[in-house]
Amino acid sequence: MTDPHIRKRDGEHPQSRDLSYPPLPQALVVPVYDNHTHLEIADGEDPLDYRVQLDRASSVGVRGVVQVGGDLETSRWSAEMAAREPRMLAAVAIHPNEAPRYEAAGQLDAAIAEIDQLASRPRVRAVGETGLDFFRTDESGRGAQFRSFEAHIEIAKKHGLAMQIHDRDAHAEVISTLRRSGAPEKTVFHCFSGDADMARLCADNGWYLSFAGTVTFKNAGNLRDALEAIPRSQILIETDAPYLTPVPYRGRPNAPYLIPHTLRFMADHLGTDVGLLAAQISSNTELVYGSWDAEPVTQETGSPYDKAIDSSDLA
Numbered sequence: 001m002t003d004p005h006i007r008k009r010d011g012e013h014p015q016s017r018d019l020s021y022p023p024l025p026q027a028l029v030v031p032v033y034d035n036h037t038h039l040e041i042a043d044g045e046d047p048l049d050y051r052v053q054l055d056r057a058s059s060v061g062v063r064g065v066v067q068v069g070g071d072l073e074t075s076r077w078s079a080e081m082a083a084r085e086p087r088m089l090a091a092v093a094i095h096p097n098e099a100p101r102y103e104a105a106g107q108l109d110a111a112i113a114e115i116d117q118l119a120s121r122p123r124v125r126a127v128g129e130t131g132l133d134f135f136r137t138d139e140s141g142r143g144a145q146f147r148s149f150e151a152h153i154e155i156a157k158k159h160g161l162a163m164q165i166h167d168r169d170a171h172a173e174v175i176s177t178l179r180r181s182g183a184p185e186k187t188v189f190h191c192f193s194g195d196a197d198m199a200r201l202c203a204d205n206g207w208y209l210s211f212a213g214t215v216t217f218k219n220a221g222n223l224r225d226a227l228e229a230i231p232r233s234q235i236l237i238e239t240d241a242p243y244l245t246p247v248p249y250r251g252r253p254n255a256p257y258l259i260p261h262t263l264r265f266m267a268d269h270l271g272t273d274v275g276l277l278a279a280q281i282s283s284n285t286e287l288v289y290g291s292w293d294a295e296p297v298t299q300e301t302g303s304p305y306d307k308a309i310d311s312s313d314l315a
C-alpha cells in the first residue's frame with residue numbers, strides 16, 4: 001500500500017497556496033494533545049503518512065490525537081486506526097454537511113445505526129463531528145442536519161462518550177438543540193467560533209471550547225476575547241488538520257506537529273506560562289476523552305489501510 005490516504009483535500013484553489021509542510025517548531029516541554037484532526041485527508045505536494053505525522057507530533061511534545069471521522073468511510077477508518085495506534089483515539093459521526101447527502105440517498109438512518117455500532121468499538125472515545133452548519137448547507141438540508149444531530153447526541157449519551165460539535169453559523173440553534181435534547185456530560189465545541197458571551201454561556205454549562213489555529217488569525221479578535229472569558233478548566237486545543245494552519249504558516253498544510261504555534265500564541269495572549277497552560281489543557285483533554293493508555297491497542301501486522309481502502313464502496 002503506497003498511498004495511505006483515503007481522501008484528498010478539496011477546493012480552495014490549490015495553485016494559490018504554498019503546498020509544502022511548515023518546518024518543525026521548537027518542542028514543547030510539557031506535552032499536549034490535539035483533540036481534533038483528520039489524518040486521513042491528504043494535503044500538500046507530498047502528503048505525509050499518518051505515522052510520519054504522529055512521529056513528528058511526538059518529537060515536539062504532542063502526545064496524541066483524536067482522529068475524527070465525518071462519514072461512514074472515515075469513521076470506520078478512524079475506529080480501525082485508533083484500535084492499532086497508541087497515539088490515536090477516535091471520534092465517529094456523520095458530519096452535518098454529509099447528513100443531507102445520506103438522507104437524499106435514503107441512507108441516513110442506516111448510517112446513524114452504523115455510527116452507533118462504531119461508537120462501541122475500542123478506543124472510540126467521542127461522537128463527532130456532529131452539529132449544524134448553515135454556511136455550507138441551505139434550508140433544504142436543515143431537517144436532515146437537525147435529525148442527525150439529535151441522533152448523535154443520543155448515541156454519545158448512550159455510550160457515555162464525549163461529543164464534538166461542528167457549529168458553523170448556527171450558534172443559537174446548536175445551543176437550543178443541546179438544551180432541548182440534554183447535552184452529553186462531555187460536550188466540546190470543536191474549532192470554537194463564537195464570541196465572549198457565547199463562550200461564557202458554554203463554560204457555564206460545563207461545555208468545553210476547543211481552540212484551533214483560527215485563534216492566531218489577525219481578524220479573530222472574538223476568539224481571543226472568548227479565550228480570555230472562560231475558566232482555563234474549559235479550554236482544549238486542536239489543529240483540525242489539514243485545515244486552519246496557525247500563523248505564521250496560514251494556508252500551508254496543517255498537521256498535529258504544528259500545535260505548539262497555537263499553544264504558544266494562546267499562552268502569550270493569556271499572559272501565562274506555556275508549560276502551565278499545556279498541563280492544564282492536557283488534564284482537561286484526559287478528563288474529556290480518558291487516557292490514551294487506558295485501552296490496549298491490537299497488535300496486528302500487515303497494512304491497516306487495506307481494509308479502509310477496500311471499504312470505499314460506500315454510500
Ligand SMILES: [Zn+2]
Nearest residue numbers: 036068129240
Ligand atoms: Zn474537523
